[in-house]
Amino acid sequence: MLNAQTAAPGDVIPVLRESIPFVDASGALLQRVAALGRPRRYAAGERIYNAGDEADDIYVVVSGRVEHVFGPGISAQESLKRMGRGGVFGWAGLVLGQTRRFASATALEPSEILCIGTEDLVRALEVEPLEGGAVMDRFATMIQREFTMPALLAKVRRLSGTPLTEEMSTLSLTLYRMSLWLKSPRPYLMLIGFALFLGLWYLFVEVWKLPRFREMPGITTVVKEWLSPAPTYGLSVFTEEYYQHIAVSIWRVAQAFLLATLLGVPFGLFLGWSRRFKEYVFPVFELLRPIPVLAWVPLAIVMFIATESAVVFLAFLASFFATALNTMLGVESIDESYVRAANCLGASRWQVFRHVIVPGALPFVFTGLQISIGVSWFSLVAAEMVSGQYGLGYVINTSFMMVRYPTIVIGMVTLGVVGYATSAMVRIAGDYMMEWRVRELALAER
Numbered sequence: 001m002l003n004a005q006t007a008a009p010g011d012v013i014p015v016l017r018e019s020i021p022f023v024d025a026s027g028a029l030l031q032r033v034a035a036l037g038r039p040r041r042y043a044a045g046e047r048i049y050n051a052g053d054e055a056d057d058i059y060v061v062v063s064g065r066v067e068h069v070f071g072p073g074i075s076a077q078e079s080l081k082r083m084g085r086g087g088v089f090g091w092a093g094l095v096l097g098q099t100r101r102f103a104s105a106t107a108l109e110p111s112e113i114l115c116i117g118t119e120d121l122v123r124a125l126e127v128e129p130l131e132g133g134a135v136m137d138r139f140a141t142m143i144q145r146e147f148t149m150p151a152l153l154a155k156v157r158r159l160s161g162t163p164l165t166e167e168m169s170t171l172s173l174t175l176y177r178m179s180l181w182l183k184s185p186r187p188y189l190m191l192i193g194f195a196l197f198l199g200l201w202y203l204f205v206e207v208w209k210l211p212r213f214r215e216m217p218g219i220t221t222v223v224k225e226w227l228s229p230a231p232t233y234g235l236s237v238f239t240e241e242y243y244q245h246i247a248v249s250i251w252r253v254a255q256a257f258l259l260a261t262l263l264g265v266p267f268g269l270f271l272g273w274s275r276r277f278k279e280y281v282f283p284v285f286e287l288l289r290p291i292p293v294l295a296w297v298p299l300a301i302v303m304f305i306a307t308e309s310a311v312v313f314l315a316f317l318a319s320f321f322a323t324a325l326n327t328m329l330g331v332e333s334i335d336e337s338y339v340r341a342a343n344c345l346g347a348s349r350w351q352v353f354r355h356v357i358v359p360g361a362l363p364f365v366f367t368g369l370q371i372s373i374g375v376s377w378f379s380l381v382a383a384e385m386v387s388g389q390y391g392l393g394y395v396i397n398t399s400f401m402m403v404r405y406p407t408i409v410i411g412m413v414t415l416g417v418v419g420y421a422t423s424a425m426v427r428i429a430g431d432y433m434m435e436w437r438v439r440e441l442a443l444a445e446r
Contacts, residue, residue, distance in 0.1 A: 012037055012114050015062050018086030020142040021135050029131055032124045037114040042107035048090075053101045055093035057115045061085055064111025068147075070103045078148045082108065093118035094139055096155045126159045133159055217406040222413075225406040233404040235395065245411075246418060249380060249391040252308075253422065256315035256376050257369075264323030264372070265365055271324065272331025273357055289321045293379045297386050307389065314383035319376035323368045330364025331357055366430030370423050377419040392418075 013030045016022045022030060039062065042048060048059065051071030059066075061083050068089045070079045083089060092102045107113075125132025136156045143154040181187060198219060204210050206218040225231050229238045236242060271278045271285075293314050300310040334357060342352045384393025392415045399407035 012039070012060070012062060015060060015086055015114070019060055019088045020146065021088055021138045023138070025135060026128075026131060029124070029128060029135075032127070033116065033121065034114075036116050036120045036124060038116075040113050040115055042111050042113060044107060044109045046107050048105040048107060048113065049101055050104045051101050055090070055099055055101050056118055057090055058088065058093070058118055058121060059090040059105070060114040060116070061087040061089075062112040062114050064113075065108040066111060066113070067106045067108050068103050069106075071101075081147060088139075088142065091139060091143060094122075094136070094156045095143070096157055122157065122159065129159055215405065217409055222406050222409045226410050226413075233399070233407045235407050235410060242414075245390055245392055245395050246414060249384070249393070249415075250418065250422075252312050252315055252384075252391065253373070253376050253380055255312045256319055256380065257373055257422075259312075259316050260319035260323050260372055260376065261369060264320045264368075265327050267320075268324040268327025268365075268368070269331055269353075269357065269361065271328040272361070273353060278328075285321075285324070289325070293318055293382050294386070297383070300383075311380065311383040311391075315376050315380040318379040319372040322372040322375050323365075326368025326371065327361060327365050330361030330368075333364060334360040362430075362434050366426065366434070369426050369430070373422050373426050374419060377415065377422070381415065 012034050013027075016030050016033060017025070022033065025033075037060070042064075048066065063085060066083050066087060066089065068081045068083065081089075089103075089105055090101070092098050092100065125135055136159060140154050140156045143149045143156070147154075202219050205213045205216050206220065225233065226236050227238075228236050231239065234241070271282060296314055296317060297310075300313050301307075304310040304313060338356050338360065339352055342356050347355070380391070381393035381396065384391040385397040392411050395411040396408050396415075399405070399411065
């Protein structure tokens with residue numbers, strides 16, 4: 001690549017005016033932008049940049065032709081675009097949350113390219129916020145129409161005076177991923193799955209009356225009891241006791257899950273980070289992990305005088321092991337080259353832990369937390385069956401003892417719905433803390 005400048009700022013103004021972002025820009029703004037440009041020449045076949053490179057410049061084709069190819073995983077409808085005079089590319093740094101290149105760019109023939117620093121351009125546009133905002137809007141339009149990026153992902157930065165390269169519209173990502181989900185067969189397969197389950201339940205119990213299901217309540221019986229203002233067995237959506245049981249179980253799980261997170265995540269991080277710590281502690285951890293929750297019940301009652309504390313402890317146990325183990329696996333999954341690169345750059349051990357290990361393990365951590373909240377629920381039910389006085393597990397157990405079979409099913413379904421809701425809350429928290437991963441999944445249409 002030849003670095004000698006070959007065009008004066010005034011010579012590139014007509015080219016800028018031919019480009020989509022600057023087509024209606026004033027002469028004063030065009031002069032400021034042209035003054036920021038650094039003309040470069042590229043030989044035929046020469047690579048201008050690669051996907052994943054730092055997105056520090058925006059490029060305008062002055063002469064010649066350039067080929068722009070999106071990297072794998074980018075959900076543009078057309079992965080390849082060729083541009084001539086006035087073509088603009090290298091705009092990734094203007095997109096919210098993006099600091100790296102989406103694509104690679106190559107000169108197809110000897111080409112002269114105007115390079116404009118991304119941050120320099122943003123500062124120049126901020127001098128005239130109204131006109132600069134219009135330019136940024138045209139960038140967004142160009143990205144969507146010319147480069148066929150999804151509209152909800154082609155969100156450009158706001159001109160607020162400060163760089164927003166780390167910001168991403170969570171709402172945009174959520175809406176985009178929701179649109180992908182609705183367009184996929186998954187929601188409809190899910191509805192079919194529910195319909196098949198409920199239909200088979202109705203057929204087995206109420207129509208065919210199979211011997212294996214002769215004591216099981218039918219779906220119509222359960223729904224009538226659940227929605228009855230005056231339930232036969234005293235529990236429905238209209239009774240205060242129903243919500244009291246739900247609230248007590250949620251409060252117990254919240255305590256157990258919070259405790260498991262506060263202890264399990266740091267414990268798992270150190271298990272994966274320190275080999276010596278793992279050698280001392282992991283054998284004991286693996287010895288205790290397979291022990292069923294019910295086996296801990298006698299000791300829990302002995303250790304904790306209060307019944308409530310024993311229930312929370314039993315719900316905590318399985319949740320702690322799931323959280324710690326997944327966190328440890330997350331640390332161990334990090335490529336050693338990242339640690340070596342940080343060490344070569346002079347990072348201290350604490351800085352490596354904070355900036356490499358913790359972020360790298362986060363996807364596994366939140367996977368572990370989703371598992372953790374689930375096992376916390378079924379551990380809680382077991383604990384409430386043995387030593388609880390309120391809660392959904394208590395409802396299921398006492399209903400069985402008193403032959404209230406519809407109430408058993410009501411408790412089970414309620415447990416499933418509440419458990420699903422809490423798992424979804426953990427997923428949402430993970431998406432909020434790992435927007436970089438959400439964006440990556442959205443670009444991969446997942």
